Amino acid sequence: xxxxxxxxxxxxxxxxxxxxxxxxxxxxxxxxxxxxxxxxxxxxxxxxxxxxxxxxxxxxxxxxxxxxxxxxxxxxxxxxxxxxxxxxxxxxxxxxxxxxxxxxxxxxxxxxxxxxxxxxxxxxxxxxxxxxxxxxxxxxxxxxxxxxxxxxxxxxxxxxxxxxxxxxxxxxxxxxxxxxxxxxxxxxxxxxxxxxxxxxxxxxxxxxxxxxxxxxxxxxxxxxxxxxxxxxxxxxxxxxxxxxxxxxxxxxxxxxxxxxxxx
Amino acid sequence: xxxxxxxxxxxxxxxxxxxxxxxxxxxxxxxxxxxxxxxxxxxxxxxxxxxxxxxxxxxxxxxxxxxxxxxxxxxxxxxxxxxxxxxxxxxxxxxxxxxxxxxxxxxxxxxxxxxxxxxxxxxxxxxxxxxxxxxxxxxxxxxxxxxxxxxxxxxxxxxxxxxxxxxxxxxxxxxxxxxxxxxxxxxxxxxxxxxxxxxxxxxxxxxxxxxxxxxxxxxxxxxxxxxxxxxxxxxxxxxxxxxxxxxxxxxxxxxxxxxxxxxxxxxxxxxxxxxxxxxxxxxxxxxxx
Numbered sequence: 001x002x003x004x005x006x007x008x009x010x011x012x013x014x015x016x017x018x019x020x021x022x023x024x025x026x027x028x029x030x031x032x033x034x035x036x037x038x039x040x041x042x043x044x045x046x047x048x049x050x051x052x053x054x055x056x057x058x059x060x061x062x063x064x065x066x067x068x069x070x071x072x073x074x075x076x077x078x079x080x081x082x083x084x085x086x087x088x089x090x091x092x093x094x095x096x097x098x099x100x101x102x103x104x105x106x107x108x109x110x111x112x113x114x115x116x117x118x119x120x121x122x123x124x125x126x127x128x129x130x131x132x133x134x135x136x137x138x139x140x141x142x143x144x145x146x147x148x149x150x151x152x153x154x155x156x157x158x159x160x161x162x163x164x165x166x167x168x169x170x171x172x173x174x175x176x177x178x179x180x181x182x183x184x185x186x187x188x189x190x191x192x193x194x195x196x197x198x199x200x201x202x203x204x205x206x207x208x209x210x211x212x213x214x215x216x217x218x219x220x221x222x223x224x225x226x227x228x229x230x231x232x233x234x235x236x237x238x239x240x241x242x243x244x245x246x247x248x249x250x251x252x253x254x255x256x257x258x259x260x261x262x263x
Numbered sequence: 264x265x266x267x268x269x270x271x272x273x274x275x276x277x278x279x280x281x282x283x284x285x286x287x288x289x290x291x292x293x294x295x296x297x298x299x300x301x302x303x304x305x306x307x308x309x310x311x312x313x314x315x316x317x318x319x320x321x322x323x324x325x326x327x328x329x330x331x332x333x334x335x336x337x338x339x340x341x342x343x344x345x346x347x348x349x350x351x352x353x354x355x356x357x358x359x360x361x362x363x364x365x366x367x368x369x370x371x372x373x374x375x376x377x378x379x380x381x382x383x384x385x386x387x388x389x390x391x392x393x394x395x396x397x398x399x400x401x402x403x404x405x406x407x408x409x410x411x412x413x414x415x416x417x418x419x420x421x422x423x424x425x426x427x428x429x430x431x432x433x434x435x436x437x438x439x440x441x442x443x444x445x446x447x448x449x450x451x452x453x454x455x456x457x458x459x460x461x462x463x464x465x466x467x468x469x470x471x472x473x474x475x476x477x478x479x480x481x482x483x484x485x486x487x488x489x490x491x492x493x494x495x496x497x498x499x500x501x502x503x504x505x506x507x508x509x510x511x512x513x514x515x516x517x518x519x520x521x522x523x524x525x526x527x528x529x530x531x532x533x534x535x536x537x538x539x540x541x542x543x544x545x546x547x548x549x550x551x552x
Contacts, residue, residue, distance in 0.1 A: 165354060
């Protein structure tokens with residue numbers, strides 16, 4: 001065996017086999033628990049049988065409440081995209097202003113710290129009151145909850161721009177606009193992307209809660225509906241799906257983030 | 264009136280209303296630089312060398328006194344004073360070409376895109392970096408980065424070039440190579456240059472004139488010493504030349520003698536200055552107490 005193929009198989013063991021082992025352990029533990037301690041918990045096999053249809057035909061649409069799991073995921077993602085976009089649209093400039101101005105930081109930091117820990121379950125009813133419709137209320141909730149990491153990290157990024165870069169801009173007498181786009185934005189971008197990634201994580205976290213409360217079709221809505229229909233196997237299917245999608249989103253964002261770090 | 268002139272310049276840091284907590288960095292700085300002249304200022308680490316160059320660049324303003332360029336007082340930074348910063352200050356997301364282009368774009372707004380491009384390429388070639396023109400700063404060595412920084416400053420075609428310990432962060436060998444290159448570029452461009460350094464040999468090798476800067480706080484400039492050595496100067500031959508030895512002796516004598524006595528009262532802030540000197544790597548005839 002050559003050294004490079006050895007290295008590849010080493011990588012395979014580390015990135016695939018060992019994590020698989022961990023997953024297998026959890027499934028075994030789950031099977032034992034459902035068989036002995038908590039009889040109400042569906043076993044792995046039961047879960048698979050009940051979910052097979054939704055997983056193997058992921059985009060099927062058999063009815064409003066009976067669709068493939070990826071189709072539901074797609075609905076949820078669209079909703080998340082709207083709220084997330086709104087969060088970035090508001091959060092990035094807000095963070096920039098906070099980073100540039102000490103006055104704004106002093107004025108608005110307390111209110112941000114107060115609004116930041118508010119749960120999506122608390123924002124949603126307010127959204128419903130404000131917009132009278134579930135969809136904009138969900139967008140509002142996602143935006144309100146996921147905005148803060150973007151705001152805070154953008155502000156941090158702007159504050160951490162090295163004085164050297166600012167000096168370069170001053171010696172060259174760059175215009176305000178050029179200073180913003182040629183110096184400040186690129187310098188703060190790695191921090192901003194960390195904020196974007198964290199925000200996306202929160203946005204995805206919030207979607208389930210908002211769909212549960214509004215009953216909109218999506219992974220969260222499906223989960224709540226199946227709970228009400230006593231089909232507990234599907235709860236586990238939904239949890240796994242939500243987790244996997246969140247994982248993939250985070251991976252994608254951190255790939256972009258890594259690229260920016262290197263540059 | 265000299266081309267670049269400082270008169271009675273003082274600068275301190277700390278709260279203005281509490282003199283007890285305020286550290287005076289530079290006191291009564293008087294400086295004259297003629298057009299086309301290369302002046303080297305040699306001084307201790309932490310003596311306020313960077314503060315001095317920041318004021319000449321207009322990045323900070325003096326507390327007292329005036330600085331004039333061409334008879335006009337300096338009120339802020341501007342492209343007619345090109346600065347090469349100690350830590351390169353290249354923008355890491357831009358390539359060598361783009362870093363220089365940012366400056367050229369700003370200074371020569373009237374030129375066409377093709378002219379600007381040629382202009383950038385000319386100055387990158389001047390610092391021997393044409394082969395690395397599309398590289399990012401992170402892909403370059405310290406010496407190469409500093410050459411990019413020099414190219415950027417030169418490409419602005421400034422009236423005066425301010426070099427703030429440009430070679431301070433480099434290893435001894437790279438430093439020597441770049442000193443020779445700097446000497447060559449300066450002669451080619453015929454610019455008015457002010458170099459700040461902590462290396463006496465470097466000052467003598469490059470400068471037409473050398474002025475020692477005493478130890479802080481409240482550092483002042485020592486006597487101006489003309490470097491009478493003919494150009495081009497060969498570093499290997501210089502080491503054995505008597506003029507060189509006596510020049511070096513005079514500068515070091517001032518720095519270790521009169522330049523050190525300037526500390527009027529022992530202050531806590533004088534301590535880190537001394538220790539930073541002691542921890543500096545021994546290099547040639549660098550100032551050591």
